[in-house]
Amino acid sequence: MSAKAKSKKKQLSKEELMSNYMDYVLEHEKNPKSVYKFTKDIGIEEAEFYAHFGNFDGLKSQIWEHFYQNASQLMDSNEEVMQYGSREKMLTFFFTFFEILTANRSYVIYVLDAHDDMMKNMSQLKGLRKNIKSFAKELIAEDNDDKKFNFLKNSESVFSEGAWIQFLFLLKFWKDDQSPGFEKTDVAIEKSVNTVFDVFDNTPLEKVFDFGKFLYKEQMAK
Numbered sequence: 105m106s107a108k109a110k111s112k113k114k115q116l117s118k119e120e121l122m123s124n125y126m127d128y129v130l131e132h133e134k135n136p137k138s139v140y141k142f143t144k145d146i147g148i149e150e151a152e153f154y155a156h157f158g159n160f161d162g163l164k165s166q167i168w169e170h171f172y173q174n175a176s177q178l179m180d181s182n183e184e185v186m187q188y189g190s191r192e193k194m195l196t197f198f199f200t201f202f203e204i205l206t207a208n209r210s211y212v213i214y215v216l217d218a219h220d221d222m223m224k225n226m227s228q229l230k231g232l233r234k235n236i237k238s239f240a241k242e243l244i245a246e247d248n249d250d251k252k253f254n255f256l257k258n259s260e261s262v263f264s265e266g267a268w269i270q271f272l273f274l275l276k277f278w279k280d281d282q283s284p285g286f287e288k289t290d291v292a293i294e295k296s297v298n299t300v301f302d303v304f305d306n307t308p309l310e311k312v313f314d315f316g317k318f319l320y321k322e323q324m325a326k
Contacts, residue, residue: 116148118156122167125160126211133214135160161227164215168232171208175201176239190243191301194267197239198293202278206286216279233268240267270296 116124124146129135136142139160143150157163178200179185185196205212216225244263274296278289 115152116146118166119170121153121156122163122170125163126167126208129214130210164228165231167211168229169235171201171204172232172235174204176235190246191297193243194240194301195294195297198271198274198297199290202274202286202289202293205275205278213279216275236268236271237264240264266300270300 128142139150139153143153157166175197179196185193188196218225241260241264244260274293277292278286281289
């Protein structure tokens with residue numbers, strides 16, 4: 105190659121752009137004012153940013169989805185996890201996901217504190233919500249496949265929505281957790297997941313039967 109020939113500049117990957125953005129907001133303690141300013145500061149062309157993201161909102165949403173994908177890949181790479189039941193898989197997912205959040209805690213706390221009202225941050229969690237609900241639906245579908253009777257099967261939509269609400273509770277708990285190594289969050293994960301599965305293990309029909317038995321005993325005792 106001629107000495108005068110210029111080597112082609114390596115373009116940043118989507119993951120590298122997300123990492124640069126996270127570093128930027130933490131170092132400057134504010135969001136970049138424009139894509140132009142951000143790309144100029146990190147030494148790339150605007151077009152390179154738009155090849156991966158439409159705007160900063162899309163980038164921030166992708167960061168949360170990337171956290172999810174990392175957790176999912178870690179689980180998929182573990183053959184032992186693949187043999188777990190749905191309860192153990194859900195526990196493993198939350199433990200893994202919050203370990204990833206802890207590794208990126210400074211950024212996560214920054215974006216969650218961008219507004220006093222956490223609900224205003226929900227737009228950046230839309231993609232993550234879709235992924236978590238899909239994961240939860242797969243788990244309950246696996247459980248339902250093992251049940252012979254339809255009346256014993258649980259609602260995938262109800263379970264998936266419950267998993268998302270549970271995640272939001274755990275996210276707030278983790279954000280406020282001041283215990284060493286966030287050990288209280290680990291306890292909260294274990295207790296909340298076990299509680300949810302215990303509730304779903306008691307199907308509505310079984311609750312009706314239990315209530316019927318109670319009324320019968322009360323009536324006979326009179």
